[in-house]
Amino acid sequence: MRKKVLSMLLATSMVAGIVMGCGQTQEAVNSADEAKTETADNSEDKQNVSESEQESVTLRFAWWGGDERNAATLEVIEQFEALHPGVTIEGEPGSSDGYHDKLATQLASGTAADIVQIDPETMPTFVDSGDYFVDLNTTSIDMSNFEANYIGLQINGNYDGKQLGLPTGIAGPAILVNKDVADKYGVDLTKTDIQWEDFIEMGKTVHEQDPEAYLFCINKEYITNLFVLTLEKQKAGKVYDSDGKLVITQDDLTSIFTYIKELYDNNVVAPASYQASYIGDDIQGDANWIAGKYVAAPCYISTVDVMVAANPSANYVAGSLPVAADAKDGGFASNTPQLLAITKSCSNPEIAAEFLDYFFNNEKALETLGATRSVPPTQKARDICAANGKLTQIVTDAADIAVAIGGTPNDKISSSEEAKTILYDAVEAIGYGQISPEQAAEEVYEQYKDLEK
Amino acid sequence: MRKKSFTKRSYQAYLYLLPWFIGLVVLQLVPFVSSFVYSFNDYTVGSKLDFVGLANYVKLFTKDKDFWNSLKVTILFALYTVPGKVILALLVAMFLNRNIRGINAVRTLYYIPSLFGGSVAIALLWRLMFMDNGVVNAMLSKLGFGSISFLGDTKLALPTICLLEIWQFGSSMVMLLAALKNVPKELYEAADIDGSGKITKFFHITLPQISPILFFAILNQNIQELQNFTSPYTITGGGPMKSTNVLGILLYKEGFSYFKMGYASAISWIEFAIILVFTLVLFGSSKFWVHYADE
Missing domain, CATH: 3.40.190.10 (Periplasmic binding protein-like II)
Structure with a gap:
């Protein structure tokens, strides 16, 4: 009998707890x-x-x-x-x-x-x-x-x-350069007025000297977010206008994907099959970055310290961000x-x-x-950080470069996860040699059209 | 008097069941019905339901190339994993079904991988082991073999993930071991007298005797693997080239990356239908190969 009473009390208290929980929510x-x-x-x-x-x-x-x-x-x-x-x-x-x-x-x-x-x-x-x-x-x-x-x-x-x-x-884009490695291969990513084509030539120079070395530590997500999205804005000014209508043309996309193909074909970046092991934001885990086999890592101001921490013994400088001569926008949005x-x-x-x-x-x-x-x-906060040494010089330099070049922030359609996934897939397919730049541009353009408002 | 006592006991039983029932309704029944309703609507998180009839299903079957790819990958995933897991579980169970010294410790060791089932940590460990400059490739190069891109090769990525699932065979192994222990020894003795060999005894005594448990193991694993998400999502994120993009990942991306809950719900119902069909086929086939003691 005592057990029964105890059981009843327990069950009642559990139910009461639920009811009370609901009451509290209300x-x-x-x-x-x-x-x-x-x-x-x-x-x-x-x-x-x-x-x-x-x-x-x-x-x-x-x-x-x-x-x-x-x-x-x-x-x-x-x-x-x-x-x-x-x-x-x-x-x-x-x-x-x-x-x-x-x-x-x-x-x-x-x-x-x-x-x-x-x-x-x-x-x-x-x-x-x-x-x-x-x-x-x-x-x-x-x-x-x-x-x-x-x-x-x-x-x-x-x-x-x-x-x-x-x-x-x-925050904004940054090119974190391992100066020791850059000097070893004789490439200068800090030079002013650097152009996108310079990356190809530098990549060739590096890989010819060491078949295991590449210019950039990067994956399909970073190629998309830092190169493709930037090139889109430099080519077309904006991807979608404020009414949600597509601005970029299929020809613009073709030339962008042709450039991406050159990055892979000329071993400026590691093969797509190698990059597949480092998905999303995991580029700091790339064993070859830690081992100092890359010259630079395209990343964000907010992740510069993380990349440095992955290989802290190297000397680092902030690289320049390329802007095409006929660019309609700086492309590198700082926000x-x-x-x-x-x-x-x-x-x-x-x-x-x-x-x-x-x-x-x-x-x-x-x-x-x-x-x-x-x-x-805020300037007030930056002054306090500078006085306390809480901002590293490399981060300050990277921020200065990003702010100096600037650019229009990504519009909400092209920066949505769905639109970016379209680009991730295209970049990956180009990296694997599954489609040509023309096919990639056609597919992306059609899918971009579907996202129009 | 007797009737009154019965009523009181029923009341107590219902009271005991109430917390479970509330959980069932809130956590399972409501989402189950909601997802069915969502699947007929164009619904993004936070917006109002917009009834579109069968449009989500029509789009899935007629326009969405990713869906067909994911369907293929999901079925391949189950086809690689379920037989591999059950066969390995059976082989190990047979090996462990003997009275040798320290066998309990060995059984525990074999079961340990299953304790990590569905664990993100183990999936990450698998990625570190099989990446281009991971442990496995380091060992292969020490042995004089070339490096293999397990996770970067579109043909190898799925089997590599399946290996992780197969490795976690412990739960099936424990059930099959219990079934093997329950096979009457008299049957083997009678077969010995008749001069039957080991293979004959296995196919004519062991398999029929353990078939109900084998059936349950296959059914259970099949349902589990057709819904798998954690391993492919953590190890490859569905890549490379969507070669490991199972329906679970497609559903997750549509629902939680693009916030298209209506479309994601339609995918979940298709997945449910596929699991149901597989289960019914298994049940249908069971009458040909599953033998119950009372039959």
Whole structure:
């Protein structure tokens, strides 16, 4: 009998737990709705904040990153919590793998964290899908330290005048040159006015001297993102116009894919079958990069330090980025590597805004964060980093080159994962010699047409 | 009085079942029905459902070259893996079905790879082992052989991933070992008296006796391998040239990279139908080769 009573109690408590869980969710939704109403009424903002603080507020902040970024971000959270008794910010650090898949589901179901880090090239898909983010212009965040031109770009979070996210840094392409290897083979990737054709000649020079050596450590994803997308903009100015109509022509694509074929045929890059082992962002794991068999690695400003760490004993310099003489655009877009946004499901957007204000403007926070999210987005933060030695010279040099050349950010259609996959497949097929540049251009053009709005 | 007691017990049983039932509805039944509804809609995450009838299915069968490639790769994956895994499990189970010293430790050792089933870490390890400058190629070159591009060759990438799956044969092996131990010894003794050889005993006694478990192992592995995602996604990402792009990866990319949930749901239902057909064929064939003790 006693066992029966105990079993009944346990089963009842489990069911009650579920029911209570549902109840709490409803409460959370209700409080989120209330908070939204409060935000709209600016006159009551301060009063609401103080009330919320007294009540004790718990917010969630989700981001992806490595150990260094995680530690710095968690420290800034602790600093903020110390200044705001009653406020708890639960950090949710994670890996970039699958981060946006999870976020998409959470946004759709209203369970996303209150503050989220987002890839700026994925942001347009979310903005198109629904009204998920708070316009930061309506909050108390002081944005005066940002350059208006910079945060005014859509890629940096500004959508039709609404600041749906704030940029965490300056990112862009970089050519990281292993100077020791470059000198050994007698190639100079730092020369000014470098042209795309120079890469072919240099690649030949390197491979002729050592059949195991190549000019570039790269894979199909990096060829696409750093070479093909850039060439597309240099050739056509833009891939799609603001109305979503295709601008680039099949002839443009043919000449781009002809160039990509030359990269493979002349052993400027390793064979496609070799590259297949290093998929996605895994180029720093390439054993031949670690062994110093490549002259340079086309990468991003935000990953320069990662590439250096893979082979730290070498001497590095930043290479120049080629711009064709008849280029319609610089092509090399410099923009933020991530955005920080407040979700509409946030239970207390004003406290979240206060946190972002602290994150982007407070000197102690900026000192703590350093360059853990690439080169900082504000001059104030860059000065602090430079003074503390938290920005390496190679990263600063790479950022200077990228900013000097610049270019139009990728439009949201051509930078979507679907459009990029079309290019990945074409580049891979060319690398494997399965199709000609003309066939690749025809196929890509047809598939690009299908993506038109 | 008796009836009242029965009602009370039923009530308790339902209460016990309630957490499981809620889990079933929320985590399985609702997604199951939702995905069926989505498959008839043009639906991207966050947008409204736009009913398009059979358009997703028509597009899959008539326009999507990747779908046909993935279908072929998925079936090849199962065809390579299921027989390989079950045959190896049977051979090892027969080897372990003997009373020698330390046999329990050996059985445990053989089972260990299966504990890592579906693990991303093991898949990454496999990639490191079989990449162009990985451990296997280093060993081959030490032995004087040339380097083989296991993961870069479009013909070798799929078999290389299948090897990982076959290596994880432990769960089938444990079941088959239990089945082998239950084969009555009298049958072998009678066969010995009749002068039967080892091969005859295997095909006429062992196989029929263990056939129900063998059937279950094949069925189970078939369902599992037709849904496989982790190994090909982690090791090759579906490449090279989509030679390992199983339906699971195609579905994942459509759903979670391009956010086309309607289209991805249609793929998942096709995959479900394929698994159902394979299962029904296996069940249909079982009456010819599976022997139950009570028959």
